[in-house]
Amino acid sequence: MDFAERLYRANHEVQRASQDLYKTSVELDHLAERQNVLFPSAAQLHQDLFHGARDFAQAICDMSEVEGQLEQKRRELALRSDFNMCDVFKMFTQLDASKRGIDCDDLYATMVHNLQLTITKDEVFIIFYKLDKDGDGMLSYSEICDCFVPRENEYAVLINSRGGFYGAESDPAKYFEGATRELLKKFIRGFVECEVSVELVRQRIINKSNLKLDMCFSQIDKPDKGYITLDDMRAFLKATNMYPSEKCLRLFYQRLDKNEDNVLSYDEFITGLSPMQSNQEM
Numbered sequence: 622m623d624f625a626e627r628l629y630r631a632n633h634e635v636q637r638a639s640q641d642l643y644k645t646s647v648e649l650d651h652l653a654e655r656q657n658v659l660f661p662s663a664a665q666l667h668q669d670l671f672h673g674a675r676d677f678a679q680a681i682c683d684m685s686e687v688e689g690q691l692e693q694k695r696r697e698l699a700l701r702s703d704f705n706m707c708d709v710f711k712m713f714t715q716l717d718a719s720k721r722g723i724d725c726d727d728l729y730a731t732m733v734h735n736l737q738l739t740i741t742k743d744e745v746f747i748i749f750y751k752l753d754k755d756g757d758g759m760l761s762y763s764e765i766c767d768c769f770v771p772r773e774n775e776y777a778v779l780i781n782s783r784g785g786f787y788g789a790e791s792d793p794a795k796y797f798e799g800a801t802r803e804l805l806k807k808f809i810r811g812f813v814e815c816e817v818s819v820e821l822v823r824q825r826i827i828n829k830s831n832l833k834l835d836m837c838f839s840q841i842d843k844p845d846k847g848y849i850t851l852d853d854m855r856a857f858l859k860a861t862n863m864y865p866s867e868k869c870l871r872l873f874y875q876r877l878d879k880n881e882d883n884v885l886s887y888d889e890f891i892t893g894l895s896p897m898q899s900n901q902e903m
């Protein structure tokens with residue numbers, strides 16, 4: 622083989638190798654594209670986010686945390702061995718066995734006169750409005766249980782398995798031990814604080830961040846199912862790099878899911894996130 626032929630063959634080899642290299646790089650590009658479709662990077666997801674998405678995600682995290690703090694107080698109460706729903710209901714009906722529910726006046730009288738709680742009528746109304754789920758103007762036994770029984774099952778079981786202790790007691794001020802009454806007061810204050818904090822965040826979403834809730838709904842509802850799941854909510858938060866505690870997020874989600882069917886309808890989303898003032902205007 623002479624020198625010219627060897628050079629020719631070597632050139633040919635180089636050409637083939639570079640063609641192979643090119644093919645491989647094209648294949649790699651295709652692979653990368655497919656990878657991006659399957660596993661979009663955080664940066665790609667961010668490109669898809671709507672204006673104000675991070676503000677909205679922050680608002681969800683803030684409201685979730687507030688719900689978590691209230692649940693913590695519920696658990697502290699549930700751990701008191703004398704605390705039970707039967708006596709709570711009796712105390713709030715002011716020991717009137719003929720009453721089938723608690724009205725706003727009973728709630729106020731029990732909190733102010735019996736528990737000696739510093740609370741305004743407006744604050745009592747906030748509690749009442751939140752608890753009266755069926756809107757009949759009375760708090761039923763189950764509506765009162767919704768307020769006090771922890772959402773987490775192991776704690777719920779504790780309180781649900783306890784019967785009443787104070788059946789023979791005629792003075793509602795003697796219901797529950799001192800430390801339990803203190804925790805009960807702390808919980809009621811926490812309940813008001815939770816509602817006030819959530820209301821402030823709702824106002825922030827609309828007034829400061831200028832977000833339209835219907836737009837937020839359609840952006841989180843992927844792909845246009847007409848409802849939002851907990852997974853949708855989590856995916857949205859992940860895309861904004863926010864990771865609230867799973868327990869707190871679940872509590873916040875339950876707050877919005879009024880009919881407890883595990884999905885957030887458009888109405889539940891809008892009503893749950895609109896400030897109270899605009900709810901009344903609607």
Ligand SMILES: [Ca+2]
Nearest residue numbers: 753755757759
């Ligand atoms: Ca009711």
Ligand SMILES: [Ca+2]
Nearest residue numbers: 878880882884
């Ligand atoms: Ca629902």
